[in-house]
Amino acid sequence: MENLFSFYIISSLISLLTLHFSLAADTITPATFIRDGEKLVSSSQRFELGFFSPGNSKNRYLGIWYQMSPDTVVWVANRNTPILDPHGVLAISNNGNLVLLNQANGTIWSSNVSRELKSPVAQLLDTGNLVLRDNFSSNTSEGSYLWQSFDYPSDTLLPGMKLGWDLKTGRERYQTSWRTANDPSPGNFTLRLDIHVMPQICIYSGSVRLFRLGPWNGFRFEDAATYIQYLYKQIVVDTEDEFYYRYEPYNSLSITILKLYPSGKVQRLLWSDESYSWLVAFSAPDDLCQNYGHCGANSICNVNKTPKCECLKGFRPESQHNQTLSITCERSQISDCKSGSQFIKFDDMQVPDLQEVLLNESMNLKECEAECLKNCTCRAYGNSNLIGGGSGCLMWFGDLIDMKRTLGNLTGQSIYLRAPASQPGKKKTLWIVVLIALPVVILPAFFIFYRRKRKLKEKGNMTRAKEFCEGDSAAKGKSKESWFIFFSLASISAATHNFSEENKLGEGGFGPVYKGKLLNGEEVAVKRLSNKSGQGVEEFKNEMMLIAKLQHRNLVRLFGCCIEQGEKILIYEYMPNKSLDFFLFDYKYSSGFAIVTDPASKGILDWTTRVRIIEGIAQGLLYLHQYSRLRVIHRDLKASNVLLDGDMNPKISDFGIARMFGGDELQSNTNRIVGTYGYMSPEYALHGLFSIKSDVFSFGVLLLETLSSKKNTRFYNTDSLTLLGHAWNLWKDDRAWKLLDPTLQNEALYPMVKRYINVALLCVQENAADRPTMSEVVSMLKNEIVNLPSPQQPASSYVRIVEKSVLLANSEAEASSGNCLTLSMVDAR
Structure with a gap:
């Protein structure tokens, strides 16, 4: 009996353990x-x-x-x-x-x-x-x-996984192929979501694009097999915090994956319960036309034709031999606009790559055609969104890259390509009519039409600006989607009390900046271009378009502009805590006079606040270099161009001299050196070469200034000319902590301070190739356990090329003000 009782106890315990294991499996x-x-x-x-x-x-x-x-x-x-x-x-x-x-x-x-x-x-x-x-x-x-x-992710995208960007943390989620079937280490190929203008899914080998699927047309990526949309739902999410693609099967029992192979091929696989194996639903690249840019610029690739490559109308092959491989298409005539233009509709196309494009989501197709027709450099146009019959305007400029007929002629969209008008039989008669009628009828009518159109346009701009300033929600929503938000000069004048001195926040190379209050109660910073500035209307508009496309919590937000009566005015969000230099340095310069800063203002920058500012600036630069829809080089990052909101969060400002880079462009040069000495990298200051590493150098200088509360070009002692040299000497002597602002000695942790100075010195190395990228900088700032490389001597020697008096004169010319988005211009020496 006792044995039977013991057996029951042991059996129960085994059952409980088995149950526990199954629950915790x-x-x-x-x-x-x-x-x-x-x-x-x-x-x-x-x-x-x-x-x-x-x-x-x-x-x-x-x-x-x-x-x-x-x-x-x-x-x-x-x-x-x-x-x-x-x-x-x-x-x-x-x-x-x-x-x-x-x-x-x-x-x-x-x-x-x-x-x-x-x-x-x-x-x-x-x-x-x-x-x-x-x-x-x-x-x-x-x-x-x-x-x-x-x-x-590894090499496989599962339902619910995100392919794209976490804009808050700067993390990119992308697939990486295995090196071989026997080695799962990261291989040569990646599958990424390119979010430049409109999202596209692309395969890369390193930085070289091999294939693209897209762009996203509202409900699917172009060139994807049509029947796939009935198997799973494709989702693209674009918010302030995230930009990603994911998919979800309509039937929870369906199993589908997106797999990137070591060969660089991507396949959509579906599980078959009948054959107990994977079926291939989509595969790319599978033919020559799916290879990125296979036929070259200004041509169409059609896998069902021989030859596969055909030049667009208005272009002709440089070589007359029919080729299966890439061809070079050259223009048949100098200008499409000389003899008039027309648009030819091409259906079932994968549209060209989004290299030189403009997007306006509020336009319809007819308005898009009219806008493209007005600009001779506009090569093609089409809808940006195919939902509900089509909406939005997408215009291409420059060469058209990677056009092809889509799979089965069912999955693409219509695109309208510019071509020269061909009316040879009527040309002679037309010229006679024009020569006779022009002096009598056409010329006066043209001037009347032009003046009337101009007045209507100005009236429309004034009305939209007035509605926005008065807080009309419908008008505000409409204006937000336009390329520009136009404010009337009257509304800006009223907001700033007629640009009064009491409302003036400061003045920089661009011009004065005023505090304003719109009729809807919103406080703004009004930046008024002075007559002395070298910017013209076209440059002004280009800057507007650039900044309007940049949205990040660490970049200053642009509200709109005013271009009435010869004025060129930018309206930004108002930053109540002025700029970083106001809190860092003991004095600032305004109109040539030194103004002593309140010592209590420096006390606001405790260690925690400085760390938040440093990390925020790094995240903003990282967004500009890698995560924005445009790759942007700021070229004038400095303490006075870092604005602080009410919570002391940093926002990078002043994109007046910023440059936009193409997807594969890494470096450029200029004969006009613009920026601020002390923050410019040596290759830029001496040779006009700039890249993302130029901004990295500026960040390194700014990081040292933020830690020490000392300005780089105003730091002099017997051993070093600049703050960079002083920091290097302390680093070599293992006394880096002495660089820290004395008010922070009891707050900051020595290992963290040492790591920050190490990162800063890596950023200011003389050779641009030795400097880290901003993604590496962000990682090094946040990761306490990573081993940092030892820096080389900083690039402080180039400063000696410029005499100390010139440096001081230039430094004192800088304006430092609350919302002053300065533009300091200097000549190369």
Whole structure:
């Protein structure tokens, strides 16, 4: 009887343990772990996590795969650091991180979460997402995850995964191919979401584009197979914080993945329960026309034709030989506008790449045609959105790259290409009529029409500006989508009390800046171009278009402009805490006179605030260089061009001399050196060469100034001419902490200060190639455990080329004011 009772107890315990194991089969806690040979299984048993060896390799990796297809590994943790024996362990460390350990308990891989958790739990979800969360939290939504594998894709995009950008953190989520079928380390190919103007999905080999799918036309990417849209829903999300693509199957039982192979090919795979295998629904590049720019500029590639490449009307092949490979198409005549123009409609096209384009989402197709017709450099136009019959205007300028007929002639859109008007039979008669009628009828009528049209345009601009300033919501919404928001001069004059001295915030090379208050109560900074400025109307409009496309929390926001009666005025958001230099330095210069800054203002910049400002400036520059729809080089980053909002958050301003780069353009040069000495890189100051590394140099100078509260070009002692030289001398003597502002000595942590100075010195190295990119800078600033390289001597020697008196004169000419977006111009020496 006792034996029977004992048997029941043991059986119950085994049942309870088995039940506990089945309930916890998808999770790991600090008290549990999995070893090589054990697995986590998602609750629906769709996904498994465990150790595997790919192909013929004996190396061990931690990965996630489909249970019904173990060979289909969709995510790998330790891609770069394989375990060399079957003794790996996945566990949760004491600080709450997921860690992968080898036989010697060495950490092979970690989730690297900085926050410490009270009760960490790792769970494999039914989506295939491995997440790390706090078990004490009742919130189990995506926002509560402290780490998730979906943020670090391998070669496979699963339903619900995001391909694109987290604009808050600067993280890009993209797929990377395996190196080979036996090696899951990152290979040569990446699949990314290009968000320049409109989103496109592109395959790259390094920085070279190999294939593009797109652009996004409102409900799908062009050139994608039509029937695919009935299998899953494609979603593009564009907000202030995120810009990404994802997809979701209409049927939860359907299984589909997007996989990038080591060969550089991408395939959409569908699981077939009947054949118990993967079916290929889409594959690219599969033919010559899918190779990016295969036929060259100003040509169309058609895989169903021989030859596949054909020049556009108005262009002719440079060589008369029919070619399957790329051809060079040259213009048939000097100008399309000489003999008139017409537009030829091409259906079922993948439109050209978005290299030199303008987008206006509020225009219809007829308005778009009229706008394109007015500009001889406009080569083509079409709708930007195909939903509801089509809307929006997309215009192409310059060469047209990567045009092709889409798959099955069903998945593309219509595009209207400019071509010279051809009316040879009527030319002689037309000239006779023109010569007779022009002096009598046409010429006077033209002047009457021109004057009337101009008045109507000015009246329309005034009306829109008035409605916006008075806070009309409908007008405001409409204006927001236009290329420019026009304010009337009367409304700006009223907002600034007729540009009164009491409202004047300061003055820079651009002109005076005033504080204003619109009729809707919004406070603004009004920047008025002076007659002495070298900018013209066209440059002014170009600057407007550039800034209007840049939206980031660390960039100053532009409201609109005014160009009435010869005025050129920009209206920005108002920054109540002025600019960074007002708080950093002991004095500033205005109208040639030194003004002592209130010492109490420096006390506002405590250590925490300075760290927030430094990181905010870095994020803003990172957005300009990599994450904006345009690659922008600022060229004049300095303390007076960093504005501070009410919470002391930094916003980069003054894009008057900024330059936009193309997708593959890395460097440019100029004969007109504009900027501010002390912040300019040596290659720019001496040779006119500028790149993203020029901005990195300026950031390094600004970082040292923010740490020390000393201005680079006003720092002199017996050993060094500039703050850069002083910082270098302290660094060599292992006394870097002495650079720190004395008011911060009791607040700042020495290791953090040393790391920041190290990063700054890396940024100001003389050779541009030695400087880090802003993405590397952001990583080095935030990652406390990464080992930083040793910097080379900073590029302070070039400053000696300029005499000290010239430096001082130039420095004193800078205006430093609250919302003053200065433009300092200097000549190369």
